[in-house]
Structure formats: C-alpha cells, structure tokens
Amino acid sequence: MANYDALIIGAGAAGLVAAKELENYHLKVLVIDASDRVGGRLRTDKVDGFTLDHGFQVLLSAYPLAQKHLDFKALNLKPFKSGAFCFSGRDHFLVEDVNRNAAAYLRMAFSPVGNIWDKLKLAKLRKEVLSKSEEMIFNEPEISTLDYLKQRGFSDKIIKRFFKPFFGGIFLEDELKTSCRQFQFIFKMFALGEAMLPQDGIESIASHLKSQLKETQFRMNAQVKAVRKGEVEISDGEIITGKQIIIATDPTAIFPQLVQDISWNETHQYYFASPKNPFPKGYISLSFAEDALINNIAVLSDVSPKYAPKGQHLISVSIRNQKSKSDDQIENEIRRELIASGYEGARNWTFIRNFKIKKALPSISNNAYTRPFEESRIAEGIYIAGDLMLNPSLNAAMESGELAAKALILNHSN
Numbered sequence: 001m002a003n004y005d006a007l008i009i010g011a012g013a014a015g016l017v018a019a020k021e022l023e024n025y026h027l028k029v030l031v032i033d034a035s036d037r038v039g040g041r042l043r044t045d046k047v048d049g050f051t052l053d054h055g056f057q058v059l060l061s062a063y064p065l066a067q068k069h070l071d072f073k074a075l076n077l078k079p080f081k082s083g084a085f086c087f088s089g090r091d092h093f094l095v096e097d098v099n100r101n102a103a104a105y106l107r108m109a110f111s112p113v114g115n116i117w118d119k120l121k122l123a124k125l126r127k128e129v130l131s132k133s134e135e136m137i138f139n140e141p142e143i144s145t146l147d148y149l150k151q152r153g154f155s156d157k158i159i160k161r162f163f164k165p166f167f168g169g170i171f172l173e174d175e176l177k178t179s180c181r182q183f184q185f186i187f188k189m190f191a192l193g194e195a196m197l198p199q200d201g202i203e204s205i206a207s208h209l210k211s212q213l214k215e216t217q218f219r220m221n222a223q224v225k226a227v228r229k230g231e232v233e234i235s236d237g238e239i240i241t242g243k244q245i246i247i248a249t250d251p252t253a254i255f256p257q258l259v260q261d262i263s264w265n266e267t268h269q270y271y272f273a274s275p276k277n278p279f280p281k282g283y284i285s286l287s288f289a290e291d292a293l294i295n296n297i298a299v300l301s302d303v304s305p306k307y308a309p310k311g312q313h314l315i316s317v318s319i320r321n322q323k324s325k326s327d328d329q330i331e332n333e334i335r336r337e338l339i340a341s342g343y344e345g346a347r348n349w350t351f352i353r354n355f356k357i358k359k360a361l362p363s364i365s366n367n368a369y370t371r372p373f374e375e376s377r378i379a380e381g382i383y384i385a386g387d388l389m390l391n392p393s394l395n396a397a398m399e400s401g402e403l404a405a406k407a408l409i410l411n412h413s414n
C-alpha cells in the first residue's frame, strides 16, 4: 500500500503551496525535486558576500496569494521606488508615480516620456484596472499588450520609451506579445503595491514557504523520469508510491500523455560590483534605445543593502536576447553601451557572474487568473500545478498549487 497520501513533483512555489494545503489537511506528503534545494525558479547564490538571484526578479507586494502565504515581515522585504529611470545614450528622465508623490505632478506633466495625452491615458488606465477584479481582467478578450496599448491610443513615443523596456523586462520579451490580460494584472499590482526584494534574496521566499511545513518530507536530487497512477519513477529506476500525485512543473517529459505545447521566454543577466552607484537610488533603470543590448539595470544593494558587502554595490544588468554573441562579447558591449551613455565608471566595474535562464517564463495563451480546481486533474489520481497552468507569475504558481491541492483533497475524502 502506498506510504504517502500525496507525492508532489517540484519544490517550486506551486509545489510548496500545494504541500502546505495538503499538510493543513493532515495528509502525509512527500515532495520530490531534481534540484539540491527548494525554490525552483526562485534561486539565489551567495558569492563572496554578494546575493545573486538567478535572473532579476521581484515580489509584487499586492499579489493576493503572496499576502496569503508569505509573512512579509519575516521576509524583511525592501521596496524599489515606484516609477523608473529611463535612458538612451545621453537622453534620460525619471518616470514618477504621481499617485504616491504629489510633488511629481508638475515634473511628470513635462516629462519627455510621452505626450500630454499619454499621461492622461496612463491615469485613465490606472483608474480602470483598479476598478476591475482580477477575474474581470482575465475574462477580457486576449490580444497582445502592444495591440492593447495601441488600441488605447498610446503614442509610439511612450510605447518605445517606457512600456517596451519596462514591461519587456517583466515579460522577458521585447515585442510585448504577452497577453493584455497579464499586462493589466501586473499594471494593477504595481498600482496597488510595490516591487520588493526579500533582504536575503529571492530564494528566501521558497525557504520561508518550506519553513511553514512541519510534517512534509522532502526528497531532493531526485529527477523524476515518469509518472504513473500511484507511482513515480526516479531516473535511477527507483519507484516511489503515493496514493495521489501532483506534478508541479512542466509535465512534458514525465507525463507525455498530456499534450502540452509550452514555449518559454528566456533571460540573460550580468552581475557587476562597483564601489559607486551612478544611477538614481532605488529606481529600476531602463534602456530604451531601440538597438540597445541592455534592457534594465537594478542596483540591488541600494534597495536591500545585504545584497552586497560593505563598501560595494551589486549591479544587475538584464539584457535583450543575444543568441549569437559570446558571454565576453556581451560583457564588453554592456560596458561600451554604458560608457557611451555617460556611465564612464562601468569600465572598471568588476564582473561577478552571469545567468542565462532558458525557461524563465512560460509563454501562455488563454492566460487565466484562476480556473475551476477540477481542471487540475489530468488523470485518475494525478493533478497538475505550476505558473504555466494560469499565467507567468509567482502569484499564479501559488494559486495553481492551491487548486491542485483542493482537487486532490476532494478525491481523497471521497
């Protein structure tokens, strides 16, 4: 007889939240993960006193599921300033959030980010998304973000100078092909809350979720090869049995019966150290030059000082996809681009490490905020979770974990 009530494959946010729900229901749970530690795409390395998240990633404090499952105080979250610093060559300006800083009204009225109609349209967009529930947003017709912005009459200028670099950096694609549902959801989350970094790195979100599990067992460094009713086969041939199973990851390789055509947006990020920060403190900096290599720059230690040792800044540079260039070429080009924009000091920044993440965000059509929990069931006693079930966000990962757990619990009690 199966030893476990539930096996969960994947110890990312989705798997950990599913485990939390099942544990609350007093089920005996084993979480299996191929990696050496929990977190999945929430991953951080500590290198010579620097905290290096794998890819630039933030927690949006307004995420409903984050508010439900995370203790923000315990995570010691540090906020970015709302808005952004935009630059192209020597042309630069701040985009400020006038709703948080009334003193910025006049500056924003004259800001070269777009024309006066763009600014009025931004205010209208903000009001509209705030008046809609998440369900309403995700029930709207799905067109690309770019088409949505054009339909709303935003000028090419503000699309190029702000929307493309800002949301391109969030969606990890430059053309804003991502669903307008996702755009409105993220826009609303920015309007309601802040972009935050946990003091000890993005992975601490996962450690924090794990710390809430008291009975759940973990089996790390175990690559699942196949999933069948009531059992999971590990790559060395070992069979682990469990009454029911949640697949909290891309199922393509381990459960091919489920035909899923998932494509992924990738990201490439470089870390540098410097004793000086040349960018406005606390803002995300966006490069809007059309042919730029750099997409965004974040001086993480300005937001969360523990990200760098004393006397140093940690600078994250995320670049646009550059498949044909070597890592060294890209590093040199980053420095060249910054020097050409007047950031002479970039010449002497110390390169720390770079991260290429091929499967960073699932590119999904029919994005949903949530779904009926029964839809998590993909076969008898087998359920699926993960951000790829709903929309590419941490909020969705946690929501999907809840849904799969609910479906499993219902079947357990029948």
Ligand SMILES: Cc1cc2nc3c(=O)[nH]c(=O)nc-3n(C[C@H](O)[C@H](O)[C@H](O)COP(=O)(O)OP(=O)(O)OC[C@H]3O[C@@H](n4cnc5c(N)ncnc54)[C@H](O)[C@@H]3O)c2cc1C
Pocket (backbone or CB within 6 Å): 009, 010, 011, 012, 013, 014, 015, 032, 033, 034, 035, 038, 039, 040, 041, 042, 054, 055, 056, 057, 058, 059, 060, 222, 223, 224, 225, 248, 249, 250, 254, 267, 357, 359, 360, 361, 385, 386, 387, 388, 392, 393, 394, 395, 397
């Ligand atoms: C660079 C980057 C930036 C991001 N920025 C943001 C952001 O700013 N805001 C936001 O909301 N979201 C962001 N995200 C997305 C967010 O991180 C994900 O939505 C979320 O972490 C996904 O969690 P998950 O549990 O669904 O999947 P994952 O985290 O991918 O977890 C899946 C787990 O399954 C394990 N696994 C896979 N295959 C097997 C197997 N065969 N056997 C055993 N184990 C297996 C993996 O090791 C992994 O631990 C970003 C992601 C990246 C990578």
